[in-house]
Amino acid sequence: MKKIVFLIAVIFNYVTANAQDFQGVAYYESKTTFDSDFGGRGREMTEEMKKRIAERMKSMFEKTYILTFNRSEATYQEEEKLETPGQGGGGPRFGGFNSSGDYYKNVKETRFTNQKEVFGKVFLIKDSLPKLEWQMGTETKKIGNYTCYKATAIRSVDPLDFRSMRPRPPKEDEEEADKPEEKAQDTVKRRSPLDMVETPSEITVTAWYTPEIPVNMGPGEYNGLPGLILEVSADKTTILCSKITLNPENKEEIKEPSKGKEVTQEEFNEILKEKMEEMRERFQGGNGRRDGGGRRPF
Template sequence: MKKTLITLTILLGSMSSYAQNVRFTTDGVIEFERKTNMYATLKKRINKDNETYLQPAYDSYRKNQPQFKILKSTLTFSNDKSLFTPLPDTGKDAGGFWGSDPNSTQNNTIFSDLANSSFITQKKVFEETFLIRDSLRKINWKLTSETREIAGYECRRANAIMMDSIYVVAFYTDKIPVSGGPESFSGLPGMILGVALPHENVSWFATSVKDKPVTAAELKAPVKGKAVNTKGLNDTLNGVIKDWGSYAQTVLKALTI
């Protein structure tokens, strides 16, 4: 009995020491990499109505460009606030035939106030810039037992259906107790370090996490753009693309994810 008590005392002491040494990150900067399978994305665009000009463009793209387009971004966060910022596209196809396609660009700078469930997004839509203020998107996540390591953090998987039809796979870590993530993804019990939309051929995964103090100046919300809310933006987009045929829904989905 005496030996058992001693063993338990040592074990509890070790667990207490470990718990005290676990580092929970509440401030920092995460670098993300957005990867789009351009071959798969562009192939879906080709149909009998456009194949005479899109098929040659697609064939040329496959011959001269890599399969995956990589774009980078940062997520600066402090407690209950975050700022997602796309970095400039430095790829050689940035100004090419598909360069301005919404599926191959990063269109959003997003300030999220997680405590108040609100956001401010500066969104570039072709030649116009909008400033959207609204409530954070509510995503009904289902947690799983699957885990994987991302940027040095063990992350747990969650799944969801977003916008009625988009299947989402996300990985979050509770070692960063901030309910945010890249783009408009949030609402899990920890920071989202990985997101994949398998049927949309796109993913966002963290490549590094810098645990560092963040000042208020680093978390300034965007201020420029035509002021709208989410419904107002959707109404505007639907009005603009209503005559774009099958391409309309592709554009709408890309601009509202």
């Protein structure tokens, strides 16, 4: 009996050690499409202006990310690339916002930490992982050498999620045509960049996962399926795995970001809204000043 108990203990310790030592690295190509006619307002732009905006949007929304994961933790980071000459510099930013950041998640503790930068200020967003009610399907397809199964879910969208923003139809242009006395002032407000976009409240997410890699992981905030998620289609964004290495020879330490002002997701959204309001005011000639020139600090 002692020998049997000892053997069970040895097997348990071996399995536990292997589970803790397991690691994988997956590369994902992320692409977000955008309206090249800018919601019908393309006629107001020169071809050169359209070209510059399209190039900038491409650099913002076509990126490679690296998911480093074990059975309970993962980091999701943008792959570092040398900047192409003539692209304007500044990194992955839109109006001063860092569009990527270091993302850490712990599926066992159902929480995440996202390090982001806004106008030179670093924030540490700590909150619970969003829970998706996945509808499991029987449809399959091959992604590389892996057989993947389809799952879908409805996800609420953050109003400040640039990936799902879309131009508003320029209906006001026709409605205000008969009001010349108001047109000059209203046109400035109507054509503010932040007033020209809208975000849906919900989107459908389609994921393809493989049980051949039995970990509850996926790119970014996605997880919750009985296998590694290799592809995600969410509104205008597609994230596709291009390469996987399991148990690499040189394992990397999965580190949770620790530098920055700690806030919840809701608190960070309020900060973003404030900064976007300042951008709106500067665009409209207010120079982002309030109450006699004061500017709200972070």
